[in-house]
Amino acid sequence: MAKCAMGKMRRKGLAIMAAQTVATSVDLGPATGLSCRECGTRFELGPIFACVECFGPLEVAYDLPIGTGSAEDVEALRAAIEAGPDNIWRYAPLLPVPADVASKPSLNPGFTKLVDAQNLAKELGVTGKLYVKDDSGNPTHSFKDRVVAIAVEAARAFGFTTLSCSSTGNLAGAVGAAAARAGFRSCVFIPHDLEQGKVVMAGVYGGDLVGIEGNYDDVNRFCSELIGDPLGEGWGFVNVNLRPYYGEGSKTLAYEICEQLGWQLPDQIVIPIASGSQLTKIDKGLQELIKLGLVEDKPYKIFGAQAEGCSPVSTAFKAGHDVVRPQKPNTIAKSLAIGNPADGPYVLDIARRTGGYVEDVTDEQVVEAIKTLAQTEGIFAETAGGVTVGVTRKLIENGQLDPALTTVVLNTGDGLKTLEAVAADSGQTATIRPSLDAFRAAGLA
Numbered sequence: 001m002a003k004c005a006m007g008k009m010r011r012k013g014l015a016i017m018a019a020q021t022v023a024t025s026v027d028l029g030p031a032t033g034l035s036c037r038e039c040g041t042r043f044e045l046g047p048i049f050a051c052v053e054c055f056g057p058l059e060v061a062y063d064l065p066i067g068t069g070s071a072e073d074v075e076a077l078r079a080a081i082e083a084g085p086d087n088i089w090r091y092a093p094l095l096p097v098p099a100d101v102a103s104k105p106s107l108n109p110g111f112t113k114l115v116d117a118q119n120l121a122k123e124l125g126v127t128g129k130l131y132v133k134d135d136s137g138n139p140t141h142s143f144k145d146r147v148v149a150i151a152v153e154a155a156r157a158f159g160f161t162t163l164s165c166s167s168t169g170n171l172a173g174a175v176g177a178a179a180a181r182a183g184f185r186s187c188v189f190i191p192h193d194l195e196q197g198k199v200v201m202a203g204v205y206g207g208d209l210v211g212i213e214g215n216y217d218d219v220n221r222f223c224s225e226l227i228g229d230p231l232g233e234g235w236g237f238v239n240v241n242l243r244p245y246y247g248e249g250s251k252t253l254a255y256e257i258c259e260q261l262g263w264q265l266p267d268q269i270v271i272p273i274a275s276g277s278q279l280t281k282i283d284k285g286l287q288e289l290i291k292l293g294l295v296e297d298k299p300y301k302i303f304g305a306q307a308e309g310c311s312p313v314s315t316a317f318k319a320g321h322d323v324v325r326p327q328k329p330n331t332i333a334k335s336l337a338i339g340n341p342a343d344g345p346y347v348l349d350i351a352r353r354t355g356g357y358v359e360d361v362t363d364e365q366v367v368e369a370i371k372t373l374a375q376t377e378g379i380f381a382e383t384a385g386g387v388t389v390g391v392t393r394k395l396i397e398n399g400q401l402d403p404a405l406t407t408v409v410l411n412t413g414d415g416l417k418t419l420e421a422v423a424a425d426s427g428q429t430a431t432i433r434p435s436l437d438a439f440r441a442a443g444l445a
């Protein structure tokens with residue numbers, strides 16, 4: 001199943017394992033090691049991401065009080081979380097971070113608003129509860145601050161001095177800002193043709209920002225080569241050699257949603273897909289909460305959302321395939337424009353296992369949905385949020401999403417970073433001289 005087009009990157013992983021020394025005693029809290037998602041082989045904690053046995057992706061393994069907790073233990077954990085800071089560090093006991101993480105320099109992302117979206121519900125024909133989990137409220141205005149915050153702790157533990165990444169835009173800004181705050185050098189890589197808001201936001205924090213002449217998949221391939229080369233020595237690539245840790249940051253979205261719902265699972269969640277990491281880790285987070293006894297076990301459905309112009313996962317889902325055929329992206333939803341998504345096959349598994357669906361919408365529908373969300377709830381989403389809201393509408397129209405249940409739709413980024421998407425027809429209603437006559441003539445009173 002994992003024999004997706006990741007083979008090349010995984011083979012590269014082997015070279016990296018040989019080149020970098022694996023730390024033997026690092027303190028990443030409850031994390032006890034890494035395990036292969038495919039064959040289960042265990043490794044010590046280190047800056048590695050691919051299994052030497054089968055090239056499968058590595059995941060953080062934990063010593064969590066799963067399945068053994070008495071009712072008192074569950075309540076003690078719940079109370080400890082609720083007494084924690086208003087950011088992702090309230091979940092430190094469930095993350096690969098040291099226990100004193102909250103005292104270290106960090107942007108402290110998370111605990112963003114879960115907006116009760118009654119106006120949007122009416123617009124979409126939802127009769128149950130509809131919430132927007134609005135991650136534009138994070139420090140650099142996208143969900144990426146969550147994953148970067150965890151990767152920074154791993155980078156500290158492994159002694160890296162430079163933070164890097166391959167990015168579709170938001171990650172570059174999140175890494176630049178976190179590096180500035182935490183005292184790392186940063187050098188990040190993006191496709192050269194991103195939105196101005198993303199480029200400026202990635203550059204302003206003072207690290208190096210390199211535009212690569214190619215698409216994200218070219219950028220990612222370049223970074224994999226850089227890691228295996230002496231040029232990249234001492235560099236922590238948050239989404240490549242620190243990927244197992246980075247991914248865990250997305251679990252906090254699952255934790256927050258359930259805690260904000262009063263420690264309950266939602267019935268349905270609509271999640272955007274770029275590499276698919278976020279979607280798979282939200283599912284992992286929900287499963288952990290069930291096993292820990294922090295939420296009552298019940299069925300939930302996970303829905304994936306893509307833009308039609310970069311829809312390798314929805315295409316595979318609809319065709320009934322379990323491998324994902326790479327595409328060449330062409331969409332305004334640039335933050336989701338990964339044509340060869342690393343976690344694509346796992347997304348297919350999760351959507352099918354939970355009874356969800358993976359759908360896509362056109363760029364026109366993305367723009368429409370951005371405006372709908374802004375005009376119903378006062379939330380200005382970037383194109384990725386247009387993708388999830390647009391897909392939610394389509395899923396309801398096609399009967400895949402039940403409008404009578406509790407649904408959470410993710411907005412993962414801020415519309416100020418993708419002004420181009422709506423600028424053409426969201427400007428001034430009228431431009432007039434400063435006189436009452438001119439205003440009367442405009443007919444707006």
Ligand SMILES: *Cc1c(COP(=O)(O)O)cnc(C)c1O
Pocket residue numbers: 142143144170171272273274275276277278279335336382384412413
């Ligand atoms: C990166 C990103 C995602 C999802 O990324 P995955 O690679 O699927 O984890 C979603 N929305 C925005 C705005 C992003 O920047």
